[in-house]
Amino acid sequence: MNFSEISDTLITHFGDLVLLHKAEVGDSWVEIPKDKLLEVGRFLKENPQLQLTYLNSVTAVDYLQTDPKKLKRTSWEPHIKVVYHLSSLFLKHTFVIKVTLPRWSDEEQNRLPSLPSVSSLWSTADWQEREVFDLYGVEFTGHPDMRRILCPDDWAGHPLRKDYTPPQEYEGIRCH
Numbered sequence: 001m002n003f004s005e006i007s008d009t010l011i012t013h014f015g016d017l018v019l020l021h022k023a024e025v026g027d028s029w030v031e032i033p034k035d036k037l038l039e040v041g042r043f044l045k046e047n048p049q050l051q052l053t054y055l056n057s058v059t060a061v062d063y064l065q066t067d068p069k070k071l072k073r074t075s076w077e078p079h080i081k082v083v084y085h086l087s088s089l090f091l092k093h094t095f096v097i098k099v100t101l102p103r104w105s106d107e108e109q110n111r112l113p114s115l116p117s118v119s120s121l122w123s124t125a126d127w128q129e130r131e132v133f134d135l136y137g138v139e140f141t142g143h144p145d146m147r148r149i150l151c152p153d154d155w156a157g158h159p160l161r162k163d164y165t166p167p168q169e170y171e172g173i174r175c176h
Contacts, residue, residue: 050095060080
């Protein structure tokens with residue numbers, strides 16, 4: 001199946017909850033609300049026509065404009081997108097879904113946004129969700145072991161956020 005056939009199947013089943021994004025270059029994707037992530041994920045995995053049984057990757061993108069000149073031309077509010085790349089090894093097709101989150105939970109500064117964990121659907125999400133948590137500050141509710149995976153447990157902040165400021169020193173060692 002191609003992207004259009006898979007997205008049509010999703011739209012038929014979930015209606016206008018699915019926002020379609022056709023890319024002229026690179027992967028096309030659909031965007032879904034965060035509260036439908038597990039339901040849509042289960043459908044994509046278990047539907048016999050789709051069989052998207054392999055989760056290639058979970059990653060995130062921080063949409064924050066830090067350049068004051070470019071900020072004037074920016075039409076979107078700061079947010080984080082979590083991106084899921086799925087594959088059907090049996091049917092030889094791929095699919096991408098995205099979920100948009102506020103940079104902070106309920107726009108409360110320093111309270112991390114959250115998303116349901118898909119590790120119960122795809123076991124490969126276990127470490128990938130931990131990496132997104134560690135580097136972007138997205139918590140995955142229902143995850144079996146939500147803790148840092150790359151940075152030390154006492155590290156302050158999330159290094160791939162665009163407003164992250166690296167420490168001058170960590171445990172007596174100058175960082176830069």
